[in-house]
Amino acid sequence: xxxMDEIVINPEGTAETNNLMTGDSYLESLNDGREIxxxxxxxxxxxxxxxxxxxxxxxxxxxxxxxxxxxxxxLTTVDKFxxxxxxFFTPSYxxxxxIKSRKAINIWQRLNYGWMGRTPDYKAAFMAQLAEGHSFYxxxxxxxxxxxxxxxxxxxxxxxxxxxxxxxxxxxxxxxxDIYVSLDKxxxxxxxxxxxxxxxxxxxxxxxxxxxxxxxTAARMEVGRDEDMALVFLADMSSPGLKLISRPSxxxxxxxxxxxxxxxxxxxNDAVVVFENCFVPWEDVLIFRDVEKTKGFYAxxxxxxxxxxxxxxxxxxxxxxxxxxxxxxxxxxxTNNFRGVQAAIGEMVAMxxxxxxxTTAMVNDPEPGIGNSVxxxxxxxxxxxxxxxxxxxxxxxxxxxxLAGAPSFTxxxxxxxxxxxxxxxxxxxxxxxxxxxxxxxxxxxxxxxALYSEFAGRHGLYERNYxxxxxxxxxxxxxxxxxxxxxxxxxxxxxxxxSDYDANGWVHDRWK
Ligand SMILES: Cc1cc2nc3c(=O)[nH]c(=O)nc-3n(C[C@H](O)[C@H](O)[C@H](O)COP(=O)(O)OP(=O)(O)OC[C@H]3O[C@@H](n4cnc5c(N)ncnc54)[C@H](O)[C@@H]3O)c2cc1C
Numbered sequence: 001x002x003x004m005d006e007i008v009i010n011p012e013g014t015a016e017t018n019n020l021m022t023g024d025s026y027l028e029s030l031n032d033g034r035e036i037x038x039x040x041x042x043x044x045x046x047x048x049x050x051x052x053x054x055x056x057x058x059x060x061x062x063x064x065x066x067x068x069x070x071x072x073x074x075l076t077t078v079d080k081f082x083x084x085x086x087x088f089f090t091p092s093y094x095x096x097x098x099i100k101s102r103k104a105i106n107i108w109q110r111l112n113y114g115w116m117g118r119t120p121d122y123k124a125a126f127m128a129q130l131a132e133g134h135s136f137y138x139x140x141x142x143x144x145x146x147x148x149x150x151x152x153x154x155x156x157x158x159x160x161x162x163x164x165x166x167x168x169x170x171x172x173x174x175x176x177x178d179i180y181v182s183l184d185k186x187x188x189x190x191x192x193x194x195x196x197x198x199x200x201x202x203x204x205x206x207x208x209x210x211x212x213x214x215x216x217t218a219a220r221m222e223v224g225r226d227e228d229m230a231l232v233f234l235a236d237m238s239s240p241g242l243k244l245i246s247r248p249s250x251x252x253x254x255x256x257x258x259x260x261x262x263x264x265x266x267x268x269n270d271a272v273v274v275f276e277n278c279f280v281p282w283e284d285v286l287i288f289r290d291v292e293k294t295k296g297f298y299a300x301x302x303x304x305x306x307x308x309x310x311x312x313x314x315x316x317x318x319x320x321x322x323x324x325x326x327x328x329x330x331x332x333x334x335t336n337n338f339r340g341v342q343a344a345i346g347e348m349v350a351m352x353x354x355x356x357x358x359t360t361a362m363v364n365d366p367e368p369g370i371g372n373s374v375x376x377x378x379x380x381x382x383x384x385x386x387x388x389x390x391x392x393x394x395x396x397x398x399x400x401x402x403l404a405g406a407p408s409f410t411x412x413x414x415x416x417x418x419x420x421x422x423x424x425x426x427x428x429x430x431x432x433x434x435x436x437x438x439x440x441x442x443x444x445x446x447x448x449x450a451l452y453s454e455f456a457g458r459h460g461l462y463e464r465n466y467x468x469x470x471x472x473x474x475x476x477x478x479x480x481x482x483x484x485x486x487x488x489x490x491x492x493x494x495x496x497x498x499s500d501y502d503a504n505g506w507v508h509d510r511w512k
Pocket of ligand 1: 159169200468469470472
């Protein structure tokens with residue numbers, strides 16, 4: 001029996017109930033027989049496996065925070081069904097709610113220094129909205145509402161897979177049906193699906209995977225052709241026929257926290273999800289063979305507006321951390337007072353401020369969402385998505401030019417720190433400006449892990465791509481501004497200017 005089967009859904013309107021998981025119950029819930037493949041073997045218990053162990057504990061720490069008397073009020077609230085939940089796990093009904101949600105996201109992200117992209121609050125951007133938007137999914141609306149209740153009351157951790165494997169991008173989805181997730185059959189118990197999705201970040205440590213298509217793919221789907229792929233559902237991670245094929249683990253490769261202080265605990269992993277005749281009960285189906293709904297759910301759910309608030313808040317914390325690294329690194333090298341170095345750090349500070357200001361705009365200037373909810377304004381979210389996915393490349397470049405080669409002036413690993421013969425060498429030659437040799441090595445190992453390690457390389461790829469391919473991000477911004485009438489107003493401005501004059505001179509008296 002899985003965690004989700006055990007849940008008792010509280011009747012609406014009862015007094016507050018707190019069923020939120022603790023760190024321990026979260027870890028326990030992951031030992032459910034899920035099929036994860038790593039290094040040629042099936043993982044027995046993900047929580048104890050060296051590839052996933054510490055990342056699981058980093059997520060568990062977030063759950064413990066929900067029960068911390070010091071943090072509880074800032075992190076949680078009571079939803080309209082009487083369940084205590086994380087503030088972002090339930091819809092916001094005012095700007096003030098959104099401000100408080102951002103604070104809750106902020107508190108969680110600080111616990112991981114912004115280095116885990118898919119903490120449970122990420123998918124809360126979508127799941128929370130089911131409380132108000134469940135009727136969109138009729139005739140499966142009740143499933144959507146029940147999922148909201150399960151999700152919010154326990155604070156479930158849900159990953160999502162929207163992207164098809166990278167092949168035959170030039171063809172219609174139906175032509176790649178043997179690879180992309182599609183329906184095998186359905187019966188009175190549920191549906192059976194086969195196909196792969198790329199990739200599910202953090203999935204090994206989640207309770208369920210949310211399966212759908214992204215905006216670009218959905219736009220290309222056709223009624224009468226793509227019904228078997230027009231599916232939106234949640235699959236319990238222990239579903240028979242659901243397999244996770246893990247990528248290498250940087251956590252497992254980390255020799256020690258000293259060598260890889262971030263990778264050894266924040267490597268959230270990205271697995272390919274393979275469904276092979278995977279059974280999904282009807283209760284977990286939200287859209288079934290409905291192309292129009294599959295196209296429409298993404299925009300109408302408010303997910304887009306909200307995930308950008310979560311991810312921008314996270315990135316702001318990560319940038320704060322990187323500014324801290326940069327300040328300490330330049331001090332250690334004695335370059336901190338150079339004008340160009342200070343200018344570069346100033347630019348990073350401005351980037352952090354810009355991202356934070358965008359989140360401030362998102363929470364203070366929301367638009368109506370589904371039901372009575374409010375969500376960040378669509379166009380601001382779209383702009384934020386483009387800015388944030390560009391930002392990380394610039395951060396990396398700043399580190400490469402400002403700290404230059406300093407992070408590579410290091411030792412081979414923590415064992416060198418324990419070799420008496422190297423003691424004097426490390427203390428003498430590895431020291432920085434006002435920093436002892438051993439402390440300098442420790443510090444620059446952290447810089448290396450953040451910016452140059454395999455873990456860091458994956459972060460670079462993540463920040464650039466997690467929100468969709470570069471063109472799609474820009475196409476969405478244009479499409480949504482067009483739909484919302486902004487573009488008409490912009491061309492109207494030009495038309496107005498053109499109408500001020502003609503071949504005979506000024507039309508308006510003002511300039512005559
Ligand atoms: C570390 C990491 C973690 C991730 N985690 C998740 C996750 O948890 N869940 C999830 O769903 N996804 C996840 N992704 C996948 C991510 O969403 C995709 O990588 C991203 O959307 C870009 O899609 P793609 O890689 O398929 O590139 P593509 O969409 O194939 O794009 C590649 C290039 O081809 C161009 N192109 C593509 N299609 C067309 C077209 N029809 N016409 C013209 N040009 C086109 C694009 O503009 C781009 O330049 C993750 C990716 C990474 C790297």
